[in-house]
Amino acid sequence: MERQEDVFKKIVAHCKEYGFVFPSSDIYDGLGAVYDYGQNGVELKNNIKQYWWQSMVLLHENIVGIDAAIFMHPTVWKASGHVDAFNDPLIDNKDSKKRYRADVLIEDQIAKYADHIEKDVEKARKRFGDSFDEAQYRKTSARVIEAQQKMDALHERYSKALNANDLAELRQIIIDEEIACPISGTRNWTEVRQFNLMFQTEVGSTAEGASRIYLRPETAQGIFVNYLNVQKTGRMKLPFGIAQIGKAFRNEIVARQFIFRMREFEQMEMQYFVKPGTELEWFATWKKTRMAWHQALGFGAENYRFHDHDKLAHYANAATDIEFRMPFGFKEVEGIHSRTNFDLSQHSKYSGKKIEYFDPETGESYTPFVIETSIGVDRMFLSVICHSYEEQRLPDGQTRVVLHLPAALAPVKLAVFPLTKKDGMPEKARSIIEELRFHFNCKYEEKDQIGKRYRRMDAIGCPYCVTVDQQTLEDDTVTLRDRDTMEQQRVPISGLRGIIEDKVSLTSLLKKLI
Ligand code: ATP
Numbered sequence: 001m002e003r004q005e006d007v008f009k010k011i012v013a014h015c016k017e018y019g020f021v022f023p024s025s026d027i028y029d030g031l032g033a034v035y036d037y038g039q040n041g042v043e044l045k046n047n048i049k050q051y052w053w054q055s056m057v058l059l060h061e062n063i064v065g066i067d068a069a070i071f072m073h074p075t076v077w078k079a080s081g082h083v084d085a086f087n088d089p090l091i092d093n094k095d096s097k098k099r100y101r102a103d104v105l106i107e108d109q110i111a112k113y114a115d116h117i118e119k120d121v122e123k124a125r126k127r128f129g130d131s132f133d134e135a136q137y138r139k140t141s142a143r144v145i146e147a148q149q150k151m152d153a154l155h156e157r158y159s160k161a162l163n164a165n166d167l168a169e170l171r172q173i174i175i176d177e178e179i180a181c182p183i184s185g186t187r188n189w190t191e192v193r194q195f196n197l198m199f200q201t202e203v204g205s206t207a208e209g210a211s212r213i214y215l216r217p218e219t220a221q222g223i224f225v226n227y228l229n230v231q232k233t234g235r236m237k238l239p240f241g242i243a244q245i246g247k248a249f250r251n252e253i254v255a256r257q258f259i260f261r262m263r264e265f266e267q268m269e270m271q272y273f274v275k276p277g278t279e280l281e282w283f284a285t286w287k288k289t290r291m292a293w294h295q296a297l298g299f300g301a302e303n304y305r306f307h308d309h310d311k312l313a314h315y316a317n318a319a320t321d322i323e324f325r326m327p328f329g330f331k332e333v334e335g336i337h338s339r340t341n342f343d344l345s346q347h348s349k350y351s352g353k354k355i356e357y358f359d360p361e362t363g364e365s366y367t368p369f370v371i372e373t374s375i376g377v378d379r380m381f382l383s384v385i386c387h388s389y390e391e392q393r394l395p396d397g398q399t400r401v402v403l404h405l406p407a408a409l410a411p412v413k414l415a416v417f418p419l420t421k422k423d424g425m426p427e428k429a430r431s432i433i434e435e436l437r438f439h440f441n442c443k444y445e446e447k448d449q450i451g452k453r454y455r456r457m458d459a460i461g462c463p464y465c466v467t468v469d470q471q472t473l474e475d476d477t478v479t480l481r482d483r484d485t486m487e488q489q490r491v492p493i494s495g496l497r498g499i500i501e502d503k504v505s506l507t508s509l510l511k512k513l514i
Pocket of ligand 1: 218250252259260261262263265266267332333334335374375376377378379380
């Protein structure tokens with residue numbers, strides 16, 4: 001079987017070759033951890049955003065959207081705690097001069113133990129065949145027990161160090177676990193240091209007295225500072241939510257894995273304001289709702305899991321991640337946090353404004369608690385592409401690369417080909433597009449053999465192709481070819497919209513959520 005790293009490299013190359021993702025400033029050899037979306041990438045990305053936005057704002061009467069500016073008053077970041085505590089623990093390898101996040105090195109080590117255990121269990125399953133009792137094996141195998149104990153001990157030590165912000169202990173764990181730099185292979189490590197991730201810039205010219213501002217590292221604060229505006233003007237009653245999609249910036253030190261960790265990225269965040277005391281119930285509800293949103297895409301429940309946080313952020317009283325199985329392991333795509341009333345209280349304190357909710361039912365005023373769902377558009381994009389990519393061997397011995405994108409997310413929904421460039425076929429093909437382009441994204445292609453045109457459409461995940469041939473000119477029927485099964489059927493042109501629209505529309509996806 002092909003190594004997962006090789007598959008991932010192919011996916012990255014595919015994204016560039018087919019106009020999904022390009023390195024930023026490509027002609028200048030790129031800029032670290034910054035990427036541009038191409039002609040197909042932007043469509044896929046927009047569809048992902050639409051799917052999220054509509055699932056929040058269209059399907060919930062009590063959720064509304066906003067679009068706050070990226071630049072915010074600098075005191076916002078003081079109040080939120082980002083100026084003082086938005087840090088990553090960093091460690092350098094002295095030989096390779098490469099920098100790593102100490103917490104990520106240790107988490108990878110924990111994942112290695114878990115991997116050993118799973119491999120061991122898989123081997124045993126093959127050895128014992130049908131009579132294999134997995135639960136019993138996990139309880140009694142000396143090797144599994146030992147690895148499990150080591151993993152648990154490491155996990156506990158790591159959580160403690162992280163919660164105590166004990167940088168020396170984090171380093172000691174790396175030394176004791178004999179973790180080596182993947183580049184140099186040595187264990188020659190520096191001390192662990194903290195590094196603030198916020199980008200700074202200035203507004204106004206120096207002559208006027210410039211003031212230092214930050215590029216927002218999360219979109220959430222734009223929602224908190226607008227809580228009063230939206231609550232009052234929208235006459236919102238608790239519980240209610242505010243949703244927002246926008247760019248965020250973090251000066252990530254360890255920027256690898258393509259668009260998984262970027263310095264400029266996009267977030268889709270929703271803050272749900274609730275009555276104090278009800279937050280953990282709402283936390284559980286949003287965990288379920290968000291998992292259902294992911295799973296409606298049909299990638300298989302086994303590819304998702306929740307990962308509860310070892311270290312709660314200073315503002316949270318519960319937190320979990322939704323992780324997805326990427327080619328490089330299970331990784332966080334979305335965070336769900338119970339943020340208490342920390343942010344609103346802090347903004348009240350720093351701004352001197354009363355930020356509360358008057359509860360008409362009880363006659364009390366209080367600061368609402370907040371449940372946050374926060375997902376990265378780019379990470380979601382990556383998970384969709386990774387899961388959809390397939391190099392498929394066909395019965396005739398040929399191979400094709402196909403993106404099995406969920407039809408509702410696909411950049412192009414229908415491609416229309418004239419079989420030849422003669423006999424009025426191009427005109428007929430264009431007339432089909434003229435009619436259907438109001439309903440979904442269509443593309444016209446007349447270059448190359450039909451087989452080649454199919455391959456190009458498979459590679460961008462186009463769910464349907466239609467070919468106009470001699471018979472079309474006689475009876476107004478076309479062949480409709482399905483991307484995944486490659487089956488073709490003859491259908492009347494007048495029936496195309498009915499067959500395709502239902503399958504490719506966001507509505508069909510959204511209906512799965514209710
Ligand atoms: P990580 O632990 O991977 O750094 P995080 O826990 O700091 O992520 P959050 O602050 O919870 O991330 O942000 C919410 C979401 O924003 C993440 O689940 C992820 O999808 C996305 N995100 C965060 N940082 C980045 C980044 N540098 N590049 C792309 N997406 C990101």
